[in-house]
Amino acid sequence: MTLRLICTTAAVQRKNVGASGPEKYTEAFIKKQIEEFNLGKRHLANMMGEDPETFTQEDIDRAIAYLFPSGLFDKQARPLMKHPTEIFPEQRKIQWGEDGRPFHFLFYTGKQSYYSLMHETYEKLLSVQKHQDQLIAQDLPLQKDKRKNIYDILNRNLAGSRWLTKIELEEMLLEKVSDDDYSRFIKLLQKLVALPCADIEEEYIQKFSKEVPVQLQKVDIEPLQHDERGVAFSTGEGKRKTARATAVVYDNGTGKITVNGVDILHYFPVLQDREQLLFPFQFLGRIGKHDMVCTVSGGGRSAQAGAIRLASAKALRSFVTEKEVEFMRQAGLLTVDPRVKERKKPGQEGPRRKFTWKKR
Amino acid sequence: RALGYSPASLVPCRIMPVRWNRYNPSYLEPEVKKESYQKPLEELTEEEREHMELKAVRPIKAAPPSLSSSVFSDPMISKFTNMMMKSGNKVLARSLMSQTLEAIKRKQLEKYHKAPENEKETIECNPYVIFHQALKNCQPIIGLSNITKGGKTYQVPVPLTDNRKRFLAMKWLITECRENKHRRTLMPDKLSQELLLAFKNEGPVIKKKHVLHKMAEANRAYAHFRWW
Numbered sequence: 165m166t167l168r169l170i171c172t173t174a175a176v177q178r179k180n181v182g183a184s185g186p187e188k189y190t191e192a193f194i195k196k197q198i199e200e201f202n203l204g205k206r207h208l209a210n211m212m213g214e215d216p217e218t219f220t221q222e223d224i225d226r227a228i229a230y231l232f233p234s235g236l237f238d239k240q241a242r243p244l245m246k247h248p249t250e251i252f253p254e255q256r257k258i259q260w261g262e263d264g265r266p267f268h269f270l271f272y273t274g275k276q277s278y279y280s281l282m283h284e285t286y287e288k289l290l291s292v293q294k295h296q297d298q299l300i301a302q303d304l305p306l307q308k309d310k311r312k313n314i315y316d317i318l319n320r321n322l323a324g325s326r327w328l329t330k331i332e333l334e335e336m337l338l339e340k341v342s343d344d345d346y347s348r349f350i351k352l353l354q355k356l357v358a359l360p361c362a363d364i365e366e367e368y369i370q371k372f373s374k375e376v377p378v379q380l381q382k383v384d385i386e387p388l389q390h391d392e393r394g395v396a397f398s399t400g401e402g403k404r405k406t407a408r409a410t411a412v413v414y415d416n417g418t419g420k421i422t423v424n425g426v427d428i429l430h431y432f433p434v435l436q437d438r439e440q441l442l443f444p445f446q447f448l449g450r451i452g453k454h455d456m457v458c459t460v461s462g463g464g465r466s467a468q469a470g471a472i473r474l475a476s477a478k479a480l481r482s483f484v485t486e487k488e489v490e491f492m493r494q495a496g497l498l499t500v501d502p503r504v505k506e507r508k509k510p511g512q513e514g515p516r517r518k519f520t521w522k523k524r
Numbered sequence: 525r526a527l528g529y530s531p532a533s534l535v536p537c538r539i540m541p542v543r544w545n546r547y548n549p550s551y552l553e554p555e556v557k558k559e560s561y562q563k564p565l566e567e568l569t570e571e572e573r574e575h576m577e578l579k580a581v582r583p584i585k586a587a588p589p590s591l592s593s594s595v596f597s598d599p600m601i602s603k604f605t606n607m608m609m610k611s612g613n614k615v616l617a618r619s620l621m622s623q624t625l626e627a628i629k630r631k632q633l634e635k636y637h638k639a640p641e642n643e644k645e646t647i648e649c650n651p652y653v654i655f656h657q658a659l660k661n662c663q664p665i666i667g668l669s670n671i672t673k674g675g676k677t678y679q680v681p682v683p684l685t686d687n688r689k690r691f692l693a694m695k696w697l698i699t700e701c702r703e704n705k706h707r708r709t710l711m712p713d714k715l716s717q718e719l720l721l722a723f724k725n726e727g728p729v730i731k732k733k734h735v736l737h738k739m740a741e742a743n744r745a746y747a748h749f750r751w752w
Contacts (some may be wrong), residue, residue: 171640277719436614440589441598442594443587443593446592446593447558466589470588474586476554495556495561495587495593496585496586497554497586499554499586505544
């Protein structure tokens with residue numbers, strides 16, 4: 165005979181409505197998956213004849229590709245065997261206990277992890293300010309080594325590192341973060357970093373910043389070549405839209421520029437194009453010192469001028485010090501302009517223009 | 525949604541360029557002026573130093589064809605030329621602009637030679653200076669924006685950004701010259717006339733600016749409708 169509960173609390177009878185939604189994996193389930201994965205890994209190593217102790221993920225991938233060859237186009241549709249933490253996304257465990265009381269004191273705000281993070285960061289800010297006040301009260305200098313601090317702060321915000329992106333923050337907090345919330349958090353972090361005594365909270369700040377690998381490629385500058393008369397020259401190639409140009413810049417010149425065998429005054433009647441050709445020379449201050457012979461094909465009037473400008477700037481790199489090459493790069497003379505004509509799309513008259521809208 | 529570091533206070537009169545998104549967002553704007561590269565390290569402020577460090581590591585966009593490091597290229601003049609341009613005819617727009625500047629110079633020189641000795645220093649002959657000063661005089665300080673509340677649309681006084689002020693000044697000048705002129709007068713003549721009047725704080729464009737200011741003053745009561 166079953167016992168029926170007559171007088172029960174509402175909490176016990178209430179169904180766990182909050183657990184529904186995307187399927188929640190219980191801890192026991194994940195543990196079982198991990199055990200099965202490890203066991204399967206050892207079996208696989210045995211099958212392949214390799215050592216089960218030193219069987220890495222790459223070895224697993226190779227073994228699976230060998231044992232289950234699949235001709236499917238989509239890589240994600242092929243058979244795969246990965247650690248369960250990569251397959252099953254990390255989810256929040258249920259936030260309340262058996263009696264229905266939530267564990268976290270900020271649960272009813274809806275975004276408990278975000279607000280607790282903001283509270284923590286603000287506490288750190290207050291502690292740094294308090295430390296600063298103490299130092300001021302004792303008449304001590306605020307930063308022991310001023311130089312180091314500036315470069316630290318610089319490195320944080322500029323070249324070396326960046327803040328976490330919104331998606332990374334969402335992964336860290338395991339809950340959705342809106343754009344406004346994210347920008348508020350970043351502003352608070354920047355405020356914290358800007359204080360002089362922020363070194364105290366270094367480790368806390370480092371949790372939210374990531375290293376950015378330097379994106380620039382080292383370009384080799386070719387050495388000068390000499391022709392029969394002994395005059396130094398160097399070549400460069402440039403392109404813009406559909407135009408392709410090659411330029412040969414000679415030293416000890418009078419500033420004469422020839423394009424496709426024709427003087428620039430005849431080839432480029434428009435002032436703007438001639439300005440563009442002279443731009444690299446004017447920037448380096450070497451207007452009357454070099455001669456240039458170029459060939460150009462394709463594109464329109466302005467595209468050819470841009471192509472020759474890029475070619476001459478590349479050629480001038482060999483004549484000039486490294487510092488000036490860096491200045492040229494920062495002036496935008498050495499970058500290939502990626503803008504090209506946008507394609508026309510179906511259902512529209514042009515790349516952006518839509519057909520005339522008719523009501524009926 | 526600019527969450528990155530954008531030092532807008534660096535160059536006081538920098539015109540925000542309008543570019544497509546063919547470039548990766550990490551690309552920075554090029555700095556074309558020669559003088560900014562010859563400044564010694566000590567004279568730079570904190571922000572400028574940080575900007576320099578950033579530029580040393582990030583890739584830089586290519587300089588547009590309308591910009592060059594020569595003394596004659598002025599970003600404000602190129603912006604005005606682009607706004608005057610019709611159907612992509614940059615050659616015509618540029619020639620009109622140069623004719624306008626020439627006309628300004630001629631008129632000012634005429635006045636200079638006719639003026640008595642003591643007034644000769646007060647007459648400004650540099651057309652670039654006149655152009656910049658005239659634009660500055662035409663810029664409104666406050667603008668109006670339409671806000672619909674409770675079914676009715678109100679004209680609410682609203683602060684304007686630098687770019688918007690410049691744009692409005694240039695737009696007013698160009699529309700004024702295109703519409704309110706005699707059929708036979710050419711654009712350079714009319715434009716030079718308007719610029720000289722604006723330089724002295726007279727003329728229809730300045731009047732339009734004052735009208736806008738008066739409207740904003742009159743609608744002061746609705747200023748609290750603005751929520752940004």
